Amino acid sequence: MWDYTDKVLDLFYNPKNQGTIVDTNEPGIAVVFGEVGSIACGDALRLHLKIDITSDKILDARFQTFGCTSAIASSSALTELIKDLTLDEALKITNQEIADYLGGLPEAKMHCSVMGQEALEAAIYNYRGIKVEQHEEDEGTLICTCFSVSENKIRRVAIENNLTTAEQVTSYVKAGGGCSACLAAIEDILTAVQQETTATSKRLATEIAMAQEKALDRDRTVKPLTTVQKITLIQRVLEEVRPLLLADGGDVELYDVDGNTVKVLLKGACGSCSSSTATLKSAIEARLQEQVLPTLVVEAVEAI
Amino acid sequence: MLPYLQEYYGNPSSMHTFGGQVSKAIRNARLQIATLIGAEETELIFTSCGTEGNNTAIRAAIAAQPNRKHIITTQVEHACVLNVCKQLEKQGYTVTYLSVDSQGQIDLLELEAALTGNTALVSTMYANNETGVILPVEKIGALAKAYDAIYHVDAVQAVGKLPLNLQSSQIDLLTLSGHKLHAPKGIGALYVRRGFCFRPFLLGGHQERGRRAGTENVAGIIGLGAAAELAQQHFGKITQQTQLRDRLEQGLLSTIPDCQVNGDRTKRLPNTTNIGFKYIEGEAILFSLNQYGICASSGSACTSGSLEPSHVLRAMGLPYTILHGSIRFSLSRYTTLREIDRVLELMPAIVERLRALSPFNTDQADWLQDREEAIIVGSK
Numbered sequence: 001m002w003d004y005t006d007k008v009l010d011l012f013y014n015p016k017n018q019g020t021i022v023d024t025n026e027p028g029i030a031v032v033f034g035e036v037g038s039i040a041c042g043d044a045l046r047l048h049l050k051i052d053i054t055s056d057k058i059l060d061a062r063f064q065t066f067g068c069t070s071a072i073a074s075s076s077a078l079t080e081l082i083k084d085l086t087l088d089e090a091l092k093i094t095n096q097e098i099a100d101y102l103g104g105l106p107e108a109k110m111h112c113s114v115m116g117q118e119a120l121e122a123a124i125y126n127y128r129g130i131k132v133e134q135h136e137e138d139e140g141t142l143i144c145t146c147f148s149v150s151e152n153k154i155r156r157v158a159i160e161n162n163l164t165t166a167e168q169v170t171s172y173v174k175a176g177g178g179c180s181a182c183l184a185a186i187e188d189i190l191t192a193v194q195q196e197t198t199a200t201s202k203r204l205a206t207e208i209a210m211a212q213e214k215a216l217d218r219d220r221t222v223k224p225l226t227t228v229q230k231i232t233l234i235q236r237v238l239e240e241v242r243p244l245l246l247a248d249g250g251d252v253e254l255y256d257v258d259g260n261t262v263k264v265l266l267k268g269a270c271g272s273c274s275s276s277t278a279t280l281k282s283a284i285e286a287r288l289q290e291q292v293l294p295t296l297v298v299e300a301v302e303a304i
Numbered sequence: 305m306l307p308y309l310q311e312y313y314g315n316p317s318s319m320h321t322f323g324g325q326v327s328k329a330i331r332n333a334r335l336q337i338a339t340l341i342g343a344e345e346t347e348l349i350f351t352s353c354g355t356e357g358n359n360t361a362i363r364a365a366i367a368a369q370p371n372r373k374h375i376i377t378t379q380v381e382h383a384c385v386l387n388v389c390k391q392l393e394k395q396g397y398t399v400t401y402l403s404v405d406s407q408g409q410i411d412l413l414e415l416e417a418a419l420t421g422n423t424a425l426v427s428t429m430y431a432n433n434e435t436g437v438i439l440p441v442e443k444i445g446a447l448a449k450a451y452d453a454i455y456h457v458d459a460v461q462a463v464g465k466l467p468l469n470l471q472s473s474q475i476d477l478l479t480l481s482g483h484k485l486h487a488p489k490g491i492g493a494l495y496v497r498r499g500f501c502f503r504p505f506l507l508g509g510h511q512e513r514g515r516r517a518g519t520e521n522v523a524g525i526i527g528l529g530a531a532a533e534l535a536q537q538h539f540g541k542i543t544q545q546t547q548l549r550d551r552l553e554q555g556l557l558s559t560i561p562d563c564q565v566n567g568d569r570t571k572r573l574p575n576t577t578n579i580g581f582k583y584i585e586g587e588a589i590l591f592s593l594n595q596y597g598i599c600a601s602s603g604s605a606c607t608s609g610s611l612e613p614s615h616v617l618r619a620m621g622l623p624y625t626i627l628h629g630s631i632r633f634s635l636s637r638y639t640t641l642r643e644i645d646r647v648l649e650l651m652p653a654i655v656e657r658l659r660a661l662s663p664f665n666t667d668q669a670d671w672l673q674d675r676e677e678a679i680i681v682g683s684k
């Protein structure tokens with residue numbers, strides 16, 4: 001027996017927005033529907049939308065579902081989530097949001113939430129006159145013939161839901177849940193996706209770091225720092241250094257900033273040893289020069 | 305069973321009195337089971353379940369005929385037979401999976417055509433776990449013997465419901481499982497015809513005369529023995545079960561449109577009915593029934609997590625409209641008339657509600673037709 005949340009069971013026993021929407025040719029109103037799934041695969045969803053043409057808003061949403069408990073509950077959840085949204089807003093709804101609305105779904109049933117998101121897309125594409133075949137997802141190699149799932153679809157769902165195992169892919173899009181001949185191919189796609197995402201995140205991280213650096217440089221060169229800005233930055237660097245000093249029984253405090261001279265008070269263990277004072281001073285100086293202004297000099301002052 | 309979990313806790317393999325008491329009780333259980341299936345006590349090996357029995361039987365059979373590399377089974381076997389066969393295919397065996405007709409019955413001519421001097425084993429069910437359809441085991445056995453092939457029968461569903469006399473049969477190996485006849489779960493037995501050159505699956509101590517090592521599940525064995533004796537006593541009452549089953553079936557068929565019984569209605573277990581409700585999905589029916597404390601099942605419990613519709617119903621060539629909405633009702637000797645009438649009272653509304661939710665509520669649904677045809681063409 002599946003371990004469904006109370007919300008799932010409630011929406012299964014008392015579904016909301018079931019049925020169809022009849023087009024009454026009202027001016028300014030469009031009625032469309034989108035379908036996904038098939039009886040062969042054992043679940044199918046037909047989503048009906050009533051759209052206000054001028055505002056692009058979903059006025060009403062109804063569903064017909066052939067499927068299990070969680071497919072019926074997911075369809076209810078979907079219709080509740082999208083009412084009153086504009087079509088663009090609705091397109092941003094993810095399958096995870098459908099699952100969240102239900103208080104979660106057993107992982108093996110996540111494909112019900114995916115089906116909801118796809119039916120929504122199908123309905124909106126229908127309305128906008130984009131043929132489903134033109135939708136890039138349906139192009140690309142067919143990976144799972146048992147459930148007609150393409151490579152693009154596996155990629156999208158894996159990326160959107162952070163899937164790392166073929167088993168998860170089966171739970172989300174059914175691919176691999178039949179003869180299992182496609183499992184190896186699914187694994188390959190997952191490895192490729194993972195490599196790409198690590199590569200992308202590395203690249204992004206470097207790009208962001210470079211952009212930040214540039215922005216800093218620009219700030220430094222374009223506009224000279226005001227005294228307040230300079231002091232705030234110096235304080236920030238000193239705060240970064242303090243935990244290290246504290247760990248060794250010392251501490252540092254900003255005493256004054258006079259032009260490009262930063263006067264600091266070295267305390268505890270840091271203040272007592274002359275050679276360490278010199279090292280410390282230069283260590284702090286280097287950081288300040290790097291992160292605030294290259295012309296800064298640090299001076300240690302005696303505590304009064 | 306309780307005393308064997310409390311006072312008589314001895315290990316039957318121990319030499320002391322404690323052990324002695326227990327081993328005596330096991331002997332008695334063995335006799336009770338042997339009597340039920342018409343076998344000798346020494347022809348029984350206790351196992352942990354039907355799966356262990358089937359795995360052991362298949363492996364023992366091919367080990368006994370190392371020069372033969374062909375196996376015959378059916379498309380509608382339990383996963384614990386099919387998956388072993390699939391694995392053996394990878395190890396160089398050829399496996400013929402006999403087809404079934406729309407009634408779930410095999411064709412003996414197809415079997416005969418498949419048999420060769422290279423056939424090591426024929427393994428078939430006695431009665432199917434999903435539809436209850438009974439296969440002609442004696443005829444199958446005779447054909448297998450004509451080619452000196454070993455005949456194994458998975459009788460998990462049939463033992464206790466159909467009379468058996470293995471002494472005078474063509475069956476070499478036969479599997480049974482406790483919980484199918486009111487014994488606890490986690491106990492089963494394998495019948496091995498006397499004189500069969502048996503190679504054990506589990507190696508270790510000398511339990512079960514060296515044929516299945518491992519400490520006995522004493523309480524389970526005692527339970528299985530008692531259940532076998534009770535089953536024997538209740539054979540006479542089976543007609544009552546059949547009458548209740550038929551009442552359920554006829555009631556459903558007459559009050560709910562677009563439903564049908566799957567499988568042969570005459571050659572069938574007395575307690576099983578598999579009914580397909582068009583246009584709706586099985587799990588949704590099960591959850592609806594569960595709300596009222598009624599437990600039925602879709603497919604086999606061992607494959608209920610699978611996404612594919614039942615392999616048994618698919619092998620019978622049922623259309624998808626029925627395939628996904630098929631439910632198995634199993635009765636026991638404790639099922640009452642009241643319970644049956646309660647199901648009959650509830651089912652029409654459950655089916656109607658789910659059909660109202662479904663986009664496929666008639667065969668005329670164009671969407672349904674397009675898709676079903678597309679898939680059938682695509683899958684060929």
Ligand code: FES
Nearest residue numbers: 144146178179180
């Ligand atoms: S091809 Fe994917 S499960 Fe069969």
